[in-house]
Each structure stands twice: as structure tokens, then as C-alpha cells.
Amino acid sequence: MTGYKMFKKLQFVALLTCLVASIQTAQAAVRINLTDPNADPLPTAIVPFDGESADEQNVGMQIRDVIANNLQNTGLFNVLDPKAHLQSRQSMRTSGILFNEWRLINAQAVMTGHIVILGMGTATPKAQVEFKLYDPYAERDILAKSYTADLRFWRHIGHRISDDIYTQLTGEGGYFTSRIVHIAEESKNGKKLKKLCVMDQDGGNYQCLTDGSHLVLTPRFNPNVQKIVYMSYANGFPRLYLLDLPTGKQEIVGDFEGLNSSPRFSPDGKTLVMTLTKGHAGNPEVYSMDIETKKLKRLTFNRGIDTSPSFSPDGKKIVFNSNRGGKPALYIMDADGNRVRRLTYGQGRHYAPVWSPRGDLIAFVKEYEGRFSINVIDPEGEETRQLTESFLDESPTWSPNGRVIIFSRQMGDSTKLYTIDLTGYNERQLKTPMDASDPAWSPLLK
Amino acid sequence: MRKGLLISFFLHVFVFFFVMMSVPENLFPKEKVQTISIKLVAAKNVKKTTEKAAPKKVKTQQSAAPKEAPKPKKKPEPKKPPKKAPTVVNKIPKKADKPTKQIQAAEKEVKKKEEKVAEKKPEPRPAKLDKTKDKKNIVQDNSKEATPVEDPEDFLKALSFIEDLKAEQSAMFEGEETEKTTVNVAEQAELAVLKKHIERNWYKTPGTKFINPLLLRLKINRDGTLSSMEVVESSGSLSLDNSLKRAVRKAAPLPIPTDKYDVFKEIELYWNG
Numbered sequence: 001m002t003g004y005k006m007f008k009k010l011q012f013v014a015l016l017t018c019l020v021a022s023i024q025t026a027q028a029a030v031r032i033n034l035t036d037p038n039a040d041p042l043p044t045a046i047v048p049f050d051g052e053s054a055d056e057q058n059v060g061m062q063i064r065d066v067i068a069n070n071l072q073n074t075g076l077f078n079v080l081d082p083k084a085h086l087q088s089r090q091s092m093r094t095s096g097i098l099f100n101e102w103r104l105i106n107a108q109a110v111m112t113g114h115i116v117i118l119g120m121g122t123a124t125p126k127a128q129v130e131f132k133l134y135d136p137y138a139e140r141d142i143l144a145k146s147y148t149a150d151l152r153f154w155r156h157i158g159h160r161i162s163d164d165i166y167t168q169l170t171g172e173g174g175y176f177t178s179r180i181v182h183i184a185e186e187s188k189n190g191k192k193l194k195k196l197c198v199m200d201q202d203g204g205n206y207q208c209l210t211d212g213s214h215l216v217l218t219p220r221f222n223p224n225v226q227k228i229v230y231m232s233y234a235n236g237f238p239r240l241y242l243l244d245l246p247t248g249k250q251e252i253v254g255d256f257e258g259l260n261s262s263p264r265f266s267p268d269g270k271t272l273v274m275t276l277t278k279g280h281a282g283n284p285e286v287y288s289m290d291i292e293t294k295k296l297k298r299l300t301f302n303r304g305i306d307t308s309p310s311f312s313p314d315g316k317k318i319v320f321n322s323n324r325g326g327k328p329a330l331y332i333m334d335a336d337g338n339r340v341r342r343l344t345y346g347q348g349r350h351y352a353p354v355w356s357p358r359g360d361l362i363a364f365v366k367e368y369e370g371r372f373s374i375n376v377i378d379p380e381g382e383e384t385r386q387l388t389e390s391f392l393d394e395s396p397t398w399s400p401n402g403r404v405i406i407f408s409r410q411m412g413d414s415t416k417l418y419t420i421d422l423t424g425y426n427e428r429q430l431k432t433p434m435d436a437s438d439p440a441w442s443p444l445l446k
Numbered sequence: 447m448r449k450g451l452l453i454s455f456f457l458h459v460f461v462f463f464f465v466m467m468s469v470p471e472n473l474f475p476k477e478k479v480q481t482i483s484i485k486l487v488a489a490k491n492v493k494k495t496t497e498k499a500a501p502k503k504v505k506t507q508q509s510a511a512p513k514e515a516p517k518p519k520k521k522p523e524p525k526k527p528p529k530k531a532p533t534v535v536n537k538i539p540k541k542a543d544k545p546t547k548q549i550q551a552a553e554k555e556v557k558k559k560e561e562k563v564a565e566k567k568p569e570p571r572p573a574k575l576d577k578t579k580d581k582k583n584i585v586q587d588n589s590k591e592a593t594p595v596e597d598p599e600d601f602l603k604a605l606s607f608i609e610d611l612k613a614e615q616s617a618m619f620e621g622e623e624t625e626k627t628t629v630n631v632a633e634q635a636e637l638a639v640l641k642k643h644i645e646r647n648w649y650k651t652p653g654t655k656f657i658n659p660l661l662l663r664l665k666i667n668r669d670g671t672l673s674s675m676e677v678v679e680s681s682g683s684l685s686l687d688n689s690l691k692r693a694v695r696k697a698a699p700l701p702i703p704t705d706k707y708d709v710f711k712e713i714e715l716y717w718n719g
Binding site for chain 1 (some may be wrong): 695
């Protein structure tokens, strides 16, 4: 009996001792809650690719510049001027990378690389590029890769490496190996010609696909970037066309009566959503069409205008624009047209929704008191954020990683493309040879 | 039976005292008294601290070079064993001056603040002062040269740093609620300095998707250099984990007070979006 009581007491004492001990250990480490990290662009060194011959060094420098330009334009990196690099090419060759010299110029990451041109002088020389990314503070490499491609595609190699570095340092997918299709506007003999043109995400490899003889609008890429769907007045009526990029072949999507507009592919590329006015007294409704079978399905049934559909990245939902509530606002429905709910309320008119490839935001245009702005809203409709504002900002489209938006801005007579980070910072113009509008960003190229 | 009771009694008494002695204040929180320490310094003196802080900065840049906590001053530049890097590199700091000028300027400023805070710490009084209800305690330390100031304008200048001090103190108190620490108010100041020092060195990509909180545990050597570093809870993004590690390496040697090494020898860094 007493033994049991003693046991109980001892147990109690033991418990208390444990408690005290645990407090003691909790005291061991002090905790600091970090709240306010440095948001400055990351100082990064991109060293020109080294090569044996002058040709190789030349191409190496050009690739380096593509990478540096890509990273700098994100606003997230501060690419250090090569003139500020302390370690020379010679020193790098003989003694490898000296981390201390890179820490001295505050480089948080250093890329070095080497280029060899294979089959120089033959019809199809190839570039073999290998690179390493170093963390000068951990004093080790954090990424090493090599690419071999036709020398003509050296820019492509630069974009690939940019994506690798971006992903490694930010933890997000890259977006540099991608293209942008848009409508270029050219004045010729007093006439304004609208052409369908494509370019790399940085403005390189510029190329026009139509000659401007017909009005073209709203081009969109399919998920594997092999097809472009767009609206054209080629036969005198607004119809949708499908352009096959490798063959250059064009086919009409369907010759539906009335207005055929605002086409967009589903994320799996098998379905097309669009706006048609056929058969209901000119009232625009949203339709989907199976591209293989050409089978049409009506998704909206409302006396208001329903238009501008855009799929969520999982393909399960569609956001669209409707004035059924009195003024144009955004609505979300299931991909089969069921369960419609209103997404945006409040001031102004809301147009042109595009679901982010990341899925967490929807970009749209808001018009309020004669000013236009690009905004983003989460799919639950809880938080709206305005990113830009001007006399006329239109046609937002997302980068493949859902981080950057390209839109067109009209200033006076000319319309240009601009990019903005989804944080609302880093607005900059994307240079194009002609006026440009109606941009659509492709997914990442494979 | 009696004996048992007796043993039990003494054991209880023992445990009671043991607990009372060892339980830290945070179980019985004291009222927080905001102390604003006022230091009387000659204007010249203020300038001096600023100037002296400047050359010292370069060292922090040089990776592993150990540093004598907050009051280094007279040391010139020399004998610093760099971490692993080759010795040749050691002479180069001058060259780096240009590219890093901005950073230095920024960090110079911080150093300045650091030193102010550090200077008023060493005397043991604050702990006692905490209990008094006075809103202000005029603590006069800095016995070296409390010479009277001649130029009235300079005097105002000399006083202007008090505003900084106040701001810093209030910042400390703001941060305090979120900081789960067992340190007392005096040490909060050093913690705030440490926090700022690490944050400044932490380049974090803004606007990335938040996944999980990040917890990094550091073990610190007596000279502020890093003994070890371990990710206790990953943020879910290797890039983010690495960026904080890089920040700590860059920030080392950490500005911890030499006389309170036991408190600061182990530090947890926490990021919650």
C-alpha cells in the first residue's frame, strides 16, 4: 500500500522534473521570426561562355547575352556587368572558380560554361554548350547541364539555360523557352494592314504568318504550340481558322452563321471553346467543340451576352464574361456549362478573363470611368489586385509559369506590348518591329 | 508511513524550490516596461562611430573571418583566416569597393545602429530597471568622453540619434510578440539586430507561392562564425531553403554579444510566409 503511494509520489516528482527539464531545453535555442527579407533583385553573375576559337567565344558571348537579358527582364535578378567580374577568364581556366572573388562582388549565384562548335564548316554545324551554376557561399555547384543543338538555334539554347537557372534560383518554373503570337499592325500606302506574327518571348526570331490582306484577330496557341486558332475575315465574314504551324496549312473551324469569335484551346488541346451567335437572334453564347469530331456543344443559355471563355489549367472549369447581371462581369462555370456562379462584383465593367497556368489567379480587364486596367482575382473571388492602369490596357495573357502578364497598351495612335510581374512591379515595354496588339503567350516549348 | 510522509514533504519542498528557481520569467510574465535609454554623446563622438564602422564592413564580406562581436573599432584589416578559399584572395577587398559600395553604405548604417545598441547593453542595469514603472530611465554610460558640446547645432545633431533609438526600440517591442523566445528585454535588442542583419542578407524571390513554413537551426561559435546549420522544417521549396542558408553564410560572422554566448549559441530562424 505505502509502496504504491511512494511509487505515485515518485511518479509525480519524475513528471515535474521532466517538465522542468523540457522548459530548460526549450530555452536552449532562441528563435527569430524572419518577416522582412531583402526584396532586391538577386545579384547574379553570368560569365561569358568560354571556347577555343574566336567563333566559339563569339557565339558564347551572344548566348550569354540572351540569358542575361532574360534574367534581367524578370526584375527578379540583377545580372552583374561582366566588367565587374573580378576573376578573369585566364584565372578561371587555370585555377577553376575562386568563390571568394565572386563573394566580393556579392554574386549570389555564378554561371560559367563552355561552348564547342562541332562540324564547323559543314552544312549543319552544331553547338555543344555545357554550363554550371555555383553557389559561392556554399562553395559548390548547384546545377550542371549540357545542350547540343543546331548552331542556328543558339538562341533556343540560351532560353533553355535561362529557364534552368530561373527554376533553380526561384523555385518556380521558367518561361523563357516560349513564343508569343500577336497581331502586328503596319501602315502601307495609307492602309493599315493587320498581320499574324510570332516571336520568341524576348522579341527574337520575329516572323509573320499572314500577309495582311485580311483582318485577323485574337490568335491563340494550342498546348503543344503546333497550331494557332484565330479569327479572320478571309471570306468576308468573321470566321475561326486553325493554322498548322509546321505545314502552314489553314482550315476553317466551322462556317457557322453570324459572329464566330474569341476562340481558345482547352489545356489538353482536344477541345475548342468559342463564342457563336448562330440560331439565337444574334445573341452571343459560349460553345465548345471537339476538334476531332467537330461536334458542337452549347454551354451558356442566357439572354445576355456571354463571351470570352477561358479554361482553368485542370480543364474542369471555364471563366467567361457576361452582362446577365446588368453590366459585363466575370462568371465561372463547370466545363460542361453547369453550376454558373458570378466571380466579380463592384465598380466598372470586367472583360477578357484569362485563367493563369498556375491556377491561382484570373487576369482580366477592368474599365472604370474611362480608364482601363489589368487586374487579377483569385478563383474564389476573395481578393482583387490591380496591376496596371492607362487610357487603354487590353488583352492580358499569362506567361507559362503564371508569373508575368503581357498586355497591349494604346498610347495615342500606336499600340504596343507591355509586360508586368504579378506583384505589380517591373512594368516594361516589349519591343516589336511594328505596332502590336492581341498577344497570346504559348506554353513552354518542349 | 511517517517516514514516507516526511520524504514526500521534503521532496515537494525541493521540487517547489527547484521549479521556482529554474522556471524562466516567461511563465510568470512581468509587465513590459518600455525603457528608452538616453545616451549623452558629444556630436564628434557620433560621427566617429559612423566613420569607424565603415572599413570594418569589408570583413563581413570576406566569408568566415571571425569578428569580435560589437566593439571592434581599433582593429585594422589584417590576419583573418578565410574559410576555405585560397589565401591569395585575401588581399583583394579594395577592388571590391566599387561594386559593393551601395551595400557597404547600407550595412554601414546598420553597423552604426548595432554599435549604439551594443554600447548601452554591457552594464547590467536594464534588467533591474525593467521593474520600475518609470517611462524613461536616463542611463548615462559612455564614460569616455562625455564632454560638453559647444556648438548648439551639433548638440541637436547629437540628440537626433535618439529618434533612431526610439524607433528601434519600438520596432523591437513590435517584433517581440511574434518571437517565441525565452530571452529578456535586454536581449531583445540584440535579437532585433541579428534579425535585421540576417534579413538584409536574405535575397528572397518576392511573390512565390507559399508552401510550408521554414525552420532553420544554427549553431554558432563563440566568435559568431557558423558551427553548423540544419533545415529542421523545409519550406517545400529547395530554392527557398537554399536562399536562407546562403543568407546565413553571407551574414556570418553573426553579430552576437560575446558576454551572452550561452543565449545565442543556438538560433532558430523561422519564416512563415
